[in-house]
Amino acid sequence: MASIRILGTGGTIASRGQGVSGAIASDSTDSLAAALSDAHHITSRDLLTVGSYCLDLRDLRIIAEEVAAELAEPDVDGVVITHGTDTMEETAFLLDLVHTSLKPVVLTGAQQLADSDSPDGPRNLTEAVMAAADKRLQGAGVLISFAGSVRTARGARKAHTTAASPFAGGVEVGHLAGDDVVVTAAPSRLPPLPLPTEAFDDVQVEIITAYPGATPELLRHAAAAGAGALVLAGTGIGNAGAGFADAVADLTAAGVPVILSSRTPWGPVVPTYGNGGGKDLVRAGAVIARDLNPFQSRILAALLLAADPDPTTFPHRFAAHS
Numbered sequence: 678m679a680s681i682r683i684l685g686t687g688g689t690i691a692s693r694g695q696g697v698s699g700a701i702a703s704d705s706t707d708s709l710a711a712a713l714s715d716a717h718h719i720t721s722r723d724l725l726t727v728g729s730y731c732l733d734l735r736d737l738r739i740i741a742e743e744v745a746a747e748l749a750e751p752d753v754d755g756v757v758i759t760h761g762t763d764t765m766e767e768t769a770f771l772l773d774l775v776h777t778s779l780k781p782v783v784l785t786g787a788q789q790l791a792d793s794d795s796p797d798g799p800r801n802l803t804e805a806v807m808a809a810a811d812k813r814l815q816g817a818g819v820l821i822s823f824a825g826s827v828r829t830a831r832g833a834r835k836a837h838t839t840a841a842s843p844f845a846g847g848v849e850v851g852h853l854a855g856d857d858v859v860v861t862a863a864p865s866r867l868p869p870l871p872l873p874t875e876a877f878d879d880v881q882v883e884i885i886t887a888y889p890g891a892t893p894e895l896l897r898h899a900a901a902a903g904a905g906a907l908v909l910a911g912t913g914i915g916n917a918g919a920g921f922a923d924a925v926a927d928l929t930a931a932g933v934p935v936i937l938s939s940r941t942p943w944g945p946v947v948p949t950y951g952n953g954g955g956k957d958l959v960r961a962g963a964v965i966a967r968d969l970n971p972f973q974s975r976i977l978a979a980l981l982l983a984a985d986p987d988p989t990t991f992p993h994r995f996a997a998h999s
């Protein structure tokens with residue numbers, strides 16, 4: 678029997694009511710945990726009770742601090758976090774970047790409201806507890822368990838708005854078969870970064886997308902409005918149209934790093950093309966995100982800038998954790 682701490686943040690797993698005001702996160706984590714079997718010793722508490730589309734960087738920092746405090750407790754074997762699916766990949770990735778423990782941290786949620794005809798939250802929570810309690814997942818870092826599949830936070834993304842199993846990507850470390858966790862992989866991990874400080878709350882890292890006819894004006898505007906770094910979600914393998922390379926050069930010279938990611942869901946950025954494409958963007962100073970998507974790139978950039986705003990060391994530090 679393992680000792681598992683459940684921290685609630687809200688999301689659909691805790692939401693009910695489909696009237697004119699829309700569904701609202703309202704259920705306590707204790708009430709979600711009450712439906713669990715007594716296979717493990719469970720304690721639970723609420724950190725927040727909101728949809729994950731409402732979270733800001735301060736909320737993410739507080740979640741990270743609370744998780745670290747739980748993991749430091751000798752009588753805690755693993756932590757489960759209930760969370761909205763919309764931005765689970767961002768919170769999970771931040772937690773993974775700062776994760777220093779061997780104990781598993783497992784995020785889960787639901788696609789169906791708690792008061793729907795067939796809520797998926799109870800089964801997802803049961804499976805997340807099984808994953809967090811599984812000694813073979815020690816050292817696997819921060820994980821997302823959803824609809825029978827357990828995957829690493831790094832690289833995971835919500836890939837479908839309504840599917841029962843909305844997450845894809847990352848490394849699948851296991852799946853649930855009845856009452857068993859079938860462990861299939863042990864992911865390699867990077868050295869952890871320090872927990873975010875309060876400076877993280879106000880770091881401004883904006884995401885700008887390339888598309889036919891896009892101009893670099895929004896990129897320049899975001900920097901003028903105070904962004905400390907920018908993520909350019911380029912097309913395909915990492916490209917952008919006319920004017921972007923000049924803007925990247927100007928912003929880099931002004932001390933505002935531009936990270937080149939891709940708006941394409943999967944695969945790495947590989948600078949290949951000229952005429953304003955990825956080769957020119959990198960020559961202008963863009964920092965390659967490799968295969969970190971724009972949203973996880975933004976979290977890494979914010980964590981690094983909050984720890985040290987020096988733009989000259991930023992490319993090296995970003996490369997070490999992307």
Ligand SMILES: NC(=O)C[C@H](N)C(=O)O
Pocket residue numbers: 687688689690727728729730760761762763764786787788789
């Ligand atoms: N399925 C969900 O949890 C979506 C919800 N809107 C949220 O992210 O909080």
